[in-house]
Amino acid sequence: MRVDHSLTVGQTLTVARHSHALSVDLATGAARLGPADRSVWSGTLYPSLWAVLPDGSRALLPVRGTSVSDGGRVALSLGPAGSGEAVWAETDDGLDLATLSLDLAEGVRIVDLWFGASPLTDDQRVAAPADLPFWPDWRAGGVCVPSGRPAPAASFFRSWDLGQATVPLGAFGPAVGSPYAAAFPRPLYAAAFGDDRGWLLAGAGSVPDAALTLEARSANFGLRWSYREDLWGAVSGPRSWVNPLRLTxxxxAWDAYDRYFASFAGDAPDRERSPHAALSVWNTWGDFRSGTHDLPAAAKAAADLECAALVLDDQWESMVSSGVPHTGRFPNFAADLDASRSAGLAVGFWQSVGWIDDPGAVGLTDDDLLRGADGRPRRANWAQDPRDPAQHWCLDPSSPRTRAFLAERTEALVREHRPAVLKLDFGYGLPGPDVAVPADPRLRGERLSQELHRIVAEAARRADPDVAILVYGLHPLHLALADVVALDDMGDHGAAHEGAGHRHWSVWAALAGTGGVTVNGSSGYDWAQDDEVLLDTAVLGAPGAVLPLLSSNPSPAARQLARRRALNRWHRRTRTWRPLWLSSSVGSLTAEPDVRSWGRLENGVLTALCLRDGAAPPELAYTGRWALIAQDDADLRSGMGRAAAVSVAAGTLRLPCPRPPAAVARWAEGRAAAADPVWHDGVLELTATDDDLDSGLEGWTVDHA
Structure with missing residues (x-):
């Protein structure tokens, strides 16, 4: 609902939700969140423009409210630079800036739009470490950006930890001068601010037409929408935004993100998700990255592990984005794919959504590429390193030829090679607005990557409505394009931190559990750390891997292969769930997110458990470490239905079982044998020894009476 139209400028809008109240001065935009004693967060909520004026000078143009009319419409003033209107809307979980419109004076060009910036006095400027007339003004004990630092992962930062920093919230990482940002969990389009008393999340309610970053300046923060119209020219006519700011x-911080993501439920697609979404996926990158390109051997190894799909990763094409196989590496490509399918595997393909290596070879010209202010096309790579020889031209979706190329390439690939999965990547490897932008202003900023993903996803579904689109990134508007969201490979965390990184990322991946997409657990490159990954994957959903199958040194042990085979066979295929945290931490300013023992709830039914530190629901007990996965819709705490148990360390699992089980099977090397476990007093005991695990024990299936 919109704000009470009886309010006037000079009065305060107050929204009370979830034990906290947000108050906003409708004249100045000054706001605070918190309990009555002191603020959890404070700052300015009306935007300010860092702009170039008609005379070429730069100035901060703060927005101020001047009056409130029917429907809660707040008239705005930017002084002689323009006027506008804002509409605030209360929601179930917070407050939206539902619409913002600005009618700027002729010749005013937006460099940046800020939420959370205000002018400095002359006296304050003397103490400022930069020659700017303004400074961010959001203040809180700290800030939370999921995996704001990737290696090792960190998501929580005290107010002074970031210093003078730019943190990407969308698809732009190194492109905007910030440290490398992995494909997961971005785009987020939001950051949270607070302390142990509560957290405010501030994010976009629609995909921004600017590059969205969190700006930290000493102990102050703000959200910057970078336009750089000083380079590209101003958009003619009044400016308008729909839901530019959403507050929960x-x-x-996890609660605030959860409510923010849930607020996009009405934006979910009305199409059916792909029937291939929950396939267990083996990506060939673990071998391709080391120069091993033996598809028949990879297919055999993946099939032996009961994997459902083999995805051919980067390096399968003649060049990036050709959609044509590299015949030098794969001289028998079609036959190899047929052999993979004969082995029971579906196939899939990696695709870059924004790069092309040889535009002329596919009929594209400079006009079809992202170009700088000098008109020259720009190249990029994942690191935005100009000295890296691996450079790619960047596609501009403004061009009809570019759009046709992407659509035709994708449709041809899907029709000819019949993939079950398309893995879309490197929408985050594009230059930012300081360097190049699409010719069409409507596709600039975060919309650039979003549009490239959309073109490819829709073309694939035209060719085959059942193809599963796999993406990275957590924002619901991004996931609306997808069937599967995958955690990126754990190599982003550094070789020594793959297992810990997966535990950290699993906390944030759980936010996707209500989004209608399958969560793919991914992996690292180190088989020795794969146990940690698999324990969490049992809760997250579908297994995925980039582990080397053919080039691993040393080769994976029998117990490591057995556990991968078990998860590929027994994982949950459902999409919608909520986490049960048990002993896990969702993170705070004193402790990073870390899943320990935790579970998966589907409509309140416990369907999967990761048991690693002694914590468990009261109906279960164990020693060692276990994954427990329901094979039907019965609750694991009920002692009913069918369940699978996978041991990751020697120990005993005690399950509720009111009557002697109807059947228990012990699995090893892909085969089941009847087992006679211990049952007494309504408890079933399963025991795994180190000898069992070393000899390839995969686990048990239990059919309750």
């Missing part, structure tokens, strides 16, 4: 809050 909660006791923890």
């Amino acid at each position: 809050w909660g006791d923890t």
Whole structure:
């Protein structure tokens, strides 16, 4: 609902939700969130423009409210630079800036739009470490950006930890001068601010037409929408934004993100998700990255592990984005794919959504590429390193030829090679607005990557409505394009931190559990750390891997292969769930997110458990480490239905079982044998020894009476 139209400028709008109240001065935009004693967060919520004026000078143009009319419409003023209107809307979980419109004076060009910036006085400028007339003004005990630092992962930062920093919230990482940002969990389009008393999340309610970053300046923060119209020219006519700012809050940062993501439920697609979404996926990158390109051997190894799909990763094409196989590496490509399918595997393909190596070879010209202000096309790579020889030209979706190329390439690939999965990548490897932008202003900023993904996804579904689109990134508007969201490979965390990184990322991946997409657990490159990954994957959903199958040194042990085979066979195929945290931490300013023992709830039914530190629901007990996965819709706590148990360390699992089980099977090397476990007093005991695990024990299936 919109704000009470009886309010006037000079009065305060107050929205009370979830034990906290947000108050906003409708004249100045000054706001605070918190309990009555002191603020959890404070700052300015009306935007300010860092702009170039008609005379060529730069100035900060703060927005101020001047009056409130029917429907809660707040008239705005930017002084002689323009006027506008804002509409605030209360929601179930917070407050939206539902619409913002600005009618700027002729010749005013937006460099950046800020939420959370205000002018400095002359006296304050003397103490500022930069020659700017303004400074961010959001203040809180700290900030939370999921995996704001990737290696090792960190998501929580005290107010002074980031210093003078730019943190990407969307698809632009190194492109905007910030440290490398992995494909997961971005785009987020949001950041949270608070402390142990509560957290406010501030994010976009629609995909921004600017590059969205969190700006940290000493102990102050703000959200910057970078336009750089000083380079590209101003858009003619009045400017308007739909839902440019969405505010939610909660006791923890995870709660605030959860409510923010849930607020996009009405934007979910009305199409059916792909029937291939929950396939267990083996990506060939673990071998391709080391120069091993033996498809028949990879297919055999993946099939032996009961994997459902083999995805051919980067390096399968003649060049990036050709959609044509590299015949030097794969001289028998079609036959190899047929052999993979004969082995029971579906196939899939990696695709870059924004790069092309030889535009002329596919009929594209400079006009079809992202170009700088000098008109020259720009190249990029994942690191935005100009000295890296691996450079790619960048596609501009403004061009009809570019759009046709992407659509035709994708449709031809899907029709000819019949993939079950398309893995879309490197929408984050594009230059930012300081360097190049699409010719069409409507496709600039975060919309650039979004549009490239959309073109490819829609073309693939035209060719085959059942093809599964796999993406990275957590924002619901991004996931609306997808059937599967995958955690990126754990190599982003550094070789020594793959297992810990997966535990950290699993906390944030759980936010996708209500989004209608399958969560793919991914992997690292180190088989020795794969146990940690698999324990969490049992809760997340579908297994995925980039582990080397053919080039691993040393080769994976029998117990490591057995556990991968078990998860490929027994994982959950459902999409919608909520986490049960048990002993896990969702993170705070004193402890990073870390899943320990935790579970998967589907409509309140416990369908999967990761048991690693002694914590468990009261109906179960164990020693060692276990994954427990329901094979039907019965609750694992009920002692009913069918369940699979996978041991990751020697120990005993005690399950509720009111009557002697109807059947128990012990699995090893892909085969089941009847087992006679211990049952007494309504408890079933399963025991795994180190000898069992070393000899390839995969686990048990239990059919309750």
